Amino acid sequence: MSGERFRSLTSWFFSRRVLTVLAAWVVLSGLGTWRHHKRWIEYNASDSWTVVDSMLHVLVLPGWVAAKVTGGHYNAVYSLHWAIIVNTIGFGMIGAGYLVASGVSRRLSAWLQEITCTQSESVDVDRRSLLRAAPELALVAGGGGLVYTTLIEPAWIHVRRHDVPIAGLPSEFDGLRVLQITDTHRGPRVTASFIAEAVRLGLAQEPDLAVLTGDYVHQGAKFIEESAALMAPLARAVPTVGVLGNHDWYAGSRRVRGALSAHGVWMVDNDRCFMQTRNTLSHDAGGLCIAGVGDLLEDDVEPSAAFAGVGRDVPRLLLSHNPDVAEMRELRDHRVDLMLSGHTHGGQVSLPLIGAPGVPSRYGQKYSKGLVDGPSCRVHISTGVGMSVAPFRFGVPPEINVLTLVKA
Ligand SMILES: [Fe+2]
Incomplete structure (x- = not known):
């Protein structure tokens, strides 16, 4: 290498510039690893x-x-040496x-100066300033x-909100407001105060019935009791029915089910209950059937068990x-008059024209969110309250849902 x-x-x-970047690298790598x-x-x-x-997690998400992929095990996220490697x-x-972007923009700026030397000086200076600032502008936009x-x-x-027509709905239930809250994912990514706010907002809709469609807890057993207790205000105020999701199974299905039941949620995995009047749930068949099936990934899905002994003329939510x-x-x-689901979170990211690039469903975007016509029934898919693997949302904000049942 020459001396020059x-x-x-x-x-x-x-x-x-370089020393600032190096200092930021050391500080952010240490901060990211510690956090x-x-x-x-x-x-x-x-x-x-x-x-x-x-935010720190997203910055090093790739x-x-x-x-x-290369670590050979799914749980790299729980390993300190992977945390150090990934953050660094x-x-x-x-x-x-x-x-690199800074160097490229400076060279382009110098090149622009050469080829525009015949143009007015002010235009030239404006363009070059913009070009030189491009890396900083990209950082601001990324931030x-x-x-x-x-x-x-x-x-x-x-x-x-959606209105859902149901054939043969008893007059007593015409206009019944069903609040759906799903995928709260209490855990490292979703705070208790945010879930409590979702529940408060749900109760403010003055529902007649609340249904919870799983994933109350995220990663590990530590949050089970709290995730269930967060549903208690709902269960105290209105009849509340629930099923488990795959993340509840990862945390411990028996404990999640037990905690929710203890806080007043009627759990119906491969089971059912009935609403005979607007204010009460019962084992006695009739009125409106609220049934549930086990999670598709972690449990058995048994519609026959869920609807055992239910008369064909009884309207059903599943x-x-x-x-x-x-x-x-x-x-x-x-x-099935209406199936209520969560799980997909709407893909958590939805881009204009393209839609959601990653929906955890075998059927692509068909069941990503909203009211969808399935082969044998209408399905409502809520994008949910919390977040799962990815700690961000874009174009798919969190939601709670009010489905008003109307006599068809
Ligand atoms: Fe979920």
């Missing part, structure tokens, strides 16, 4: 850090995906990307996107955490 080249490299390395350790390994992070931790490489890549997807949209809860159940042949042997 070495001097130029040295002066670049010790420039304020990851607190939240996912010690499993003891405060709710007040939830959004910061989500690293976590790579760790899970992840923030290093962001810093390196910024420095804005990060704040929107991790802080603003996940907290922007919506109330979505709770199924996973909407793919709508496509099962076994379901076609039974009358």
Whole structure:
């Protein structure tokens, strides 16, 4: 290496820009590792850090995906050495990307200066300034996107309403307001105060019946009792019926079911109850049947058990955490007036024109969200309250739902 080249490299390395990036890399890698350790390994992070931790996680998310793929095990996220590797490489890549973009924009600016030397000086200066600032503008835009997807949209809860006509609905239940709350995912990503707010908002809709379609808890048993207690105000105020989701099974299905039952939620996995009047639930057949099936991924799905002994003329709601159940042949042997599901979170990201690129369903975007016609019944899929694997939402804000049953 020539002396001049070495001097130029040295002066670049010790420039304020490069030293700032190096300092930021060290600080952010340390911060990211520490926060990851607190939240996912010690499993003891405060709710007040939830959004910061989500942001740090998103910034190095490609690293976590790579760790899970190349690490040979799904649980790389719970390992300290993977946390160090992913955060160091992840923030290093962001810093390196910024420095490369910075160098490219400076060269392009110099090139623009050469080819536009015949144009007016002011236009030339404006263009070159914009070009040189492009990497910083990209950082600001990326930061804005990060704040929107991790802080603003996940907290922007919506109330979505639908009227659902049901043939043969007894006059007593005409106009019955069914509140659906699903996928609250109490755990490292979703705070108790946010779920409590969703429940408060739900009660403000003055429902006659509340249905909970699973995934109350996320990752581990620590949050089981709290996730169930958060539903208690609902169960105290209105008849409340629920089924389990796949994440409840991961945490411990018996404990989740027991905790919810203890707080007044009538659990109907492969079972049913009936609403004889607007205010009460009962074992006695008649009125409106509210049945449920087990989770498609972790439990048995048994429509015959769910509807055992229910007369064909009795209108039925079916709770199924996973909407793919709508496509099962076994379901076609039974009358279902409305199936209520969650699980998909609407894909959590929905892009204009494309829609949701990743929906956890065998049927693509068909059951991602909203009211959908299945082969044998209508299905309502709520995008849910919380978040699952990915700590962000874009174009799919959290929601609770009010479905008004009307006599067809
Ligand atoms: Fe979920």
